Amino acid sequence: MNYNLEYLNDDRLLPESYGIERLILLPRDPHWLFSYWEITPGTYSGLRKEGIESLILRVKRLSQDTAALQSYYDINMPRETNNWYINTGIADTNYQVELGWRSPINGQFFLIMTSNIVRTPPDSISRQQDEEWMLPNGKNQRLYRRLVRSNMSSFEFFLWSRRQRSKESVQHAN
């Protein structure tokens, strides 16, 4: 069997684009989203022709149930940008982004495409309670206080053990 790596691998690098216009939104943590996109050459040349130098990423906060628009804000960025980290600051909330551009003549917003909807993760204990599932007389508070307190530093050990591991791989590499 031929196990030559050169033979097994295609020597082309990964493509820079896949020829599909798409705008993707991913949650990173309760307060940050990540978006990446691909704009096809046709759309790009249209933008260039119009003299558009910057793109607009419109960050839309949606209602939980109906996906109705609650509020939005725009981020300006250079035309060739293809990804962005978005600080929403609001946990447990639905978001969607739109990519577009603004007319240099009248400031009107033109939409190129719309992303999927994502929800930022919650960062606190739920306010929602189930009456059938409750501890009596403040016991719930005591339980949660203890849990939150010890959870504050609980990632410490993962960080620590992973650091040990990385040290170890450095040793391997050397």
Place this chain on the structure above:
Amino acid sequence: MTQGYLAIVLHAHLPYVRHPEHDFSLEEKWLYEANTECYLPLLSTMRQLEQENISYSLTISLSPTLLSMWKDPLLQNRYHQYLTRLLQLNQKEIEHTRPDPQFGPLARMYKKRIENTMEQMNQYGWDITQGFARLADFGHVELITTAATHGFLPLLNLQPAAVYGQIRTGIDYFKEVFGFYPRGFWLPECGYYPGIENPLAELGIEYFILDTHGLLYAAPRPKYGVYSPIITPSGAAAFARDPESSKQVWSSQEGYPGDYNYREFYRDIGYDREMEYIGPFLHPPGLRGDTGLKYYRITGESEYKEPYRQDIALTKAAEHAGNFMFNREKQAEYLVELLDRPPIVIAPYDAELFGHWWFEGPEWLGGLCRKIHREQNNLKMITPGKYLDLGMSIQLARPAASSWGDKGYYEVWLNQNNDWLYRHLHPAAEKMQTLAARFPDAKENLRLALNQAARELLLAQSSDWPFIMTTGTMDDYARRRAVTHLTRFLKLSAEIETGDLDINWLHSLAAADNLFPNIDYHQYLPEGTYELYPEPAVL
């Protein structure tokens, strides 16, 4: 009366690091070291417990990539060579240290260990899955599994079929190896997103494990915090990590493994001996690295190290096991006063930490099981599956998006070091679905090509690559692996589409990336068109 339950969960995983194209690979050595220092010592600990008729409970998650490597004849063969060389080195060490009253006994300690390992491997026919299969028969150990290549599912779920493929392939392969379906599923890196419980429940999974805040922030608020599972609307239960017990073991300030009497990981004869002496036994020969023969104890913070004393270290491990048990008992006493039922404490750990850098970890674990068996009426060991069998009522709630990585969410796998990966992984998964739908009746080479494309996609999706890119060590390797599998996938998919298959290349690719021999690309067909089994479990 039982006041509390303790479920220790060990997650064993290594990425698929099989490199037939090289005589020696540093990454394959991860496997050989983990076999020698973790998996076999853990197996031997548990076998001893069985021989002593100790009633104990442990849950062990074995990743499909690890199982695949254990099953692989090439890696079995190479592991045999690795151990043989280690034994030869140890023989040389025994002569070298013979007159020394401190190091002589240590060389002989390692001799015994390596010979035991050899003997164990011979019993298992050099297939470690045999060891776990025999162990599972005794009924004290609950074996579970995880996603096929440990893909970080919250960042793959843009295509539900990508997540389904990871879960399905993992569960099917586990069944192939052990002959039964796993009751539980280890979410890679405890990465949870709302909705993942649906394919899990559909595939018969009864429970999965979250990090603490995955349950703490669930809605509605869980009555018992993390000390009882919740049931998700899909029917699968969710347990969560207890922060107190984790901290006791691993915290840098209070943790056990940093005890000065324990073996020092960073002093190894691979670095200490003259190259002329040690060179031929290194992996690869002549390149300094760990041999596993380590003669010192941690001693203190400085560079000054004293020789290891196994008797003292083992006494310490027993002491630490006692301390852990004592703390769990106290914790249960406290909790039982708050709750109206016995709490279950879930203590999940990476299996690789036991034995590899916490050399005495397996002894600590064995000691803990013995102590609980002999001394405890209040505290009982259990597995999540057996806990569900107790039939206690379980609160319905929806867990919160979370992971056990740094900061608790997805950032470790999504940051500026690795975010470029997703713009390739997502279209690849989409392409896989398109190909499956376009060629549902593929035969012979076309079928081979489609199945191989599924393997390359899965390999590209490993959470290990973005993780290593974040830590910044071995970064080149991780990058190369992700790109390699993606380009292999792209070449395959282009050939499948044009019908112009490079058959020789396909066959050598299938021989190199040879995991999941019975993978079926049909799992990437749209939902519901690929038959579903097993029957979803009834809780």
